[in-house]
Amino acid sequence: MDLVVTTVHKPPLSVIQMAKDMAAEMSIPFVPRDRHSLAAIREQYEVNELIVATADGPIAHSEAGEYFFHLSMAELRIKNLINGKHDHMVTAMGLKAGMSVLDCTLGLATDAVVASFVTGANGAITGLESSPVIALITRYGLQNFSVQSEADITSALRRITVDNVDYCQYLEFLPDNSFDIIYFDPMFRNPINKSSSLKPIRTLADMRPLTLEAIRQACRAAKQKVVVKEAAGSSEFARLGIVTTVGGKYSSIKYGIIDCMPEKMAGGGPPWNG
Ligand SMILES: C[S@@+](CC[C@H](N)C(=O)[O-])C[C@H]1O[C@@H](n2cnc3c(N)ncnc32)[C@H](O)[C@@H]1O
Structure with missing residues (x-):
């Protein structure tokens, strides 16, 4: 390395x-x-x-800048949920207390922290990250970062397990119906936000696009849904055979939803089915 x-x-x-x-x-x-x-x-x-x-933990220094663990939007999103506001990812996943989620593209774990807060002490969140540096930094942050006077958010961080592995390899050997929800947030091939604070991840991250085979394996291994985050208007949804999307009317992000139960029963249909 x-x-x-x-x-x-x-x-x-x-x-x-x-x-x-x-x-x-x-x-x-x-x-x-x-x-x-x-x-x-x-x-x-x-x-x-x-x-x-x-x-304060490890910091990766690359040509593009510094990369370190921080909560990003997770704290604000959780506070919004506490105040009864809506979170499009939570809605797309149909998340409830006690559910299990496999986050195949953990990154900084912002989405995983929100999911962990909602699924609670009886839920289970497993995060996969193929970049050894990102996995190291996120694992350290989730185990050591504390949110001042917000014990529930700190507990949500601690409950997430991190596995430094390629989701393609992990999914292939995952038994059927292992997680309620399987989630993908691949690197956007056309970056939405070109701000300098997001550049470092682009030199460290795994930039490969999601494959139909990964979606097929995820549908087999998910009990309920596979959810894919992409840029609004992205051709990725069509390429991956995803027809149902949710997200804010003016949001730059959409969540594609594959309801795995009917697809498992039906056969035929979209390219990943079967
Ligand atoms: C857009 S980021 C995810 C951000 C994350 N949802 C969050 O809330 O912080 C995508 C991450 O997925 C990782 N990744 C991409 N392909 C992967 C693969 N095949 N297996 C595991 N991780 C992968 C990248 O290295 C990157 O860290």
Whole structure:
């Protein structure tokens, strides 16, 4: 892997240990920071990307910028739900307490945190992420990040399990009817938001498009629905044979819904069926 782990300058012992643990977990070199600049470490080790261990968790430094765990819109979306407002993803999934969700494209886990809050202590959220760096940063954040005076949101983070795996491989061996909902939020091939804060993920993330075979496996392994997030007006819905979409009238995002039960019974139909 074209990557090394280092620390901030003058790290406490706990941060050095964190960096060594992460290096061992990812089988990549640990580089003591000493007085070196990140640019000097990049040059010496001939790497484009670095993970820097800090007291607040790991930060990935790539050419495109810094990438670290944060709640993004999850906290606001949860507060809106508490105040009785609507969340299009929750509606698309038909989420209720106690349900199980497989999030095949975990990323920063913003959607997974919202799902975990709704499904609650008796629900189960499993997140898959094929990028080792994103999986590492998200796993650390979900286990360590606390939301001030919001114990329920913090608990929602802790309940999510993270698996650094390609969903194609995972789905292939998943038994039938394993999760209530299976969810995909692939990287948009035409980025909606070109803001600099989203650029770093694009150099770290797995950019492959969703395949019909993955949808077919997901329909087999889901008890209720497969939900796909895409840009409104995206041709991906048609390519994937998804006809039902929900989302705000003026929203740039839509959620495609495949109701797996009738499709399992019917046979024929869309390209992923069978
Ligand atoms: C748009 S982001 C998901 C954002 C996420 N829904 C959130 O709320 O933070 C897509 C993520 O899926 C990951 N990904 C893409 N293809 C994958 C695959 N085949 N298996 C697992 N993860 C994949 C990418 O690396 C990226 O981190």
